[in-house]
Amino acid sequence: MPEPTDLPAATSVLQGARVIDPASSTDAVLDVxxxxxxxxxVGTDLRxxxxxxxxxxxxxxxxxxxLIDLHAHVFAGLGDFCVEPDRAGVSTGVPVVVDGGTSGIATFELARRSVEGSGSRTRVLxxxxxxxLYLATKDFICHKLQIADDERNLDLDSTAAMVEKHADMVVGFKVRATHVGDDTHSPFLEGAKSVAGDLPIMVHLGRFPHTPVITTPALLQTLRGGDVITHAFRGGGGQLVPGTGSVTPEFADAVERGIRLDVGHSGTDFRFDTARRLFDAGYLPDTISTDLNLFNEAAPVRSLAETMSKIWAMGVELPAVIAMCTSNTAATIHRGEELGAIAPGRIAELSVLRIEEGxxxxxxxYEPMVVDRVLSPVGCFRAGTWIDALVPQAVAA
Ligand SMILES: [Zn+2]
Known part of the structure; x- marks a missing residue:
């Protein structure tokens, strides 16, 4: 880490905020x-x-x-599903958004150009x-046409080449763990594992229309430490023994082996009821993400801050909630040296939130929850430039 004297004179001093930086266990009023x-x-009296x-x-x-949203859909124009990057990103106080597998290999460069040509200010991974060929659409076209479970759709040499070419942007694989006859083996998941190296693989807990997926026990057993289960707190996902508050042995074993739990809220893939049971059993999210797309942006997802407010309202301490969208997320995508912490020498990606009381x-x-405080985004610094948040305000009860 550079000494302060090695660095240029400041152009701005951010003063008076409560700085919560879980990476350095900081929770104090400090200047940046x-x-x-x-x-x-970072310190006191920097002026x-x-x-x-x-x-x-x-x-x-x-x-x-x-803040980093680990799972949103932001390749607007590819399919019918994505929001503009800034809707998930800087307009809601989130400078960095990770697209959750909207695109396969053949369309990825077009997807990238859609972001780079859009004038968006959000950093997209x-x-x-x-x-x-994979693209996320409302009608699950790649499942309906059964190319999401056709092995001819895999060309792992070209997959590996695309990941290498776009290593600055691609942080891992999103795999739909379909099978071709054996419900304990997904060629798509095994194919991704064969070229992923240490990059994480994100999988969705649950089914898809039109195509068969491997069983949840088989899925959990085949994931590696560092891989990510998104929609981890959905209903009926195989985390819990039905009718009980006990987790299944496969779920417990997966978490024990270092598989990470991501919220991936979406329209139907987060349940307070499931989350309460899992939290009570000691299974908290590693990361909070929205799965924001055109079909849940109005409700019930709205924003990463609102998703954070839900986890906060369920009893997780605020610094831990913030870790779930900063240091934990950066570690999950192996960008901890660059993102997810406030420290001299780092790029100035910073978020500003306000606690609204009422x-x-x-x-x-599915279920309303009345709360007496929420997190509301004020804005963010994206590479040092301030951008006001435009997010819809929390709904008064
Ligand atoms: Zn998604």
């Missing part, structure tokens, strides 16, 4: 000095050390590392589907 796109110092810097008063807010109604899409 930035120079251009880089954090140069006296950087007298020429502009002062940004963040009193009454919470300053965190730039991606999980990629290992199939040549009476608000949150919903998992």
């Amino acid at each position: 000095a930035i120079a251009g796109d880089t954090i140069v110092e 006296s050390r950087h007298p020429l810097a502009a002062v940004v008063d963040l009193s009454g807010t919470i300053l965190t590392p730039g 991606a999980f990629i589907d290992p199939n040549q 009476s608000f109604e949150l919903s998992d899409g």
Whole structure:
């Protein structure tokens, strides 16, 4: 880590916020000095050390590392499913968004161009589907046409080449664990594992229309430590022995082996009821993500901050909630050296949140929950540039 004196003079001092940086176990009112796109110092009374810097008063807010949404759909124009990157990203105070496998290999460069040509300001990373042709659509076209379970759709040399070519953007695979006859073996999951190296594989807990998936016990047994289960708190997903608060042996074993649990809220894939049982049994999310897409952005997902508010309302302490969208997420995608912490020398990706007090109604899409406080995004610094949040406000109860 560079010493402060090695770094340029600050251009801005962010002052007065409660800085919550789980990576350094920080929870205190501190100043953060930035120079251009880089954090140069974190401490107290930084204005006296950087007298020429502009002062940004963040009193009454919470300053965190730039929030990262591990699972959203942001390749707008590919299929009919995606929101514009900024809708999931900077417009909701989230500087970094990971696309959750909207695209397979053959369309990935087009998907990338859709982001780069869109004028979006959000930094977009991606999980990629290992199939040549995969695109997420409302009617599950690749499942309906049965190419999501056709081995001819796999060309692992080209998959490996695409991942290598786009290593700056691709953080892992999103695999739909379909099978071709043996419900304990997915050629698509095994294919992805054969080329993934140490990149994580994200899988969805649950079924797809039109195509068969391997059994949940088989899926859990074949995942590797570091892989990610998204929709981990959905109803009927095989985490819990039906009718009980006990987890299945396969689920317990998977978590024991280091498989990570991601919220992946979506319209129908997060249940307060399942989450309560799993939290009570000691299974908290490693990461909070939205699965934001055109069909859940209005309700019940709305934003990453609102999804965080739900986990907070269920009893997880605020610094832990923030870790689930910053340091834990960065570690999950092996970007912990670069993202998910506030420290000198790092790029200035920072989020600013406010705690709103009152009476608000949150919903998992099935069950309302009235809460007396929510997190609301104020904005974010994306590579040092401030962007106001435009997110819809929390719904008053
Ligand atoms: Zn998704």
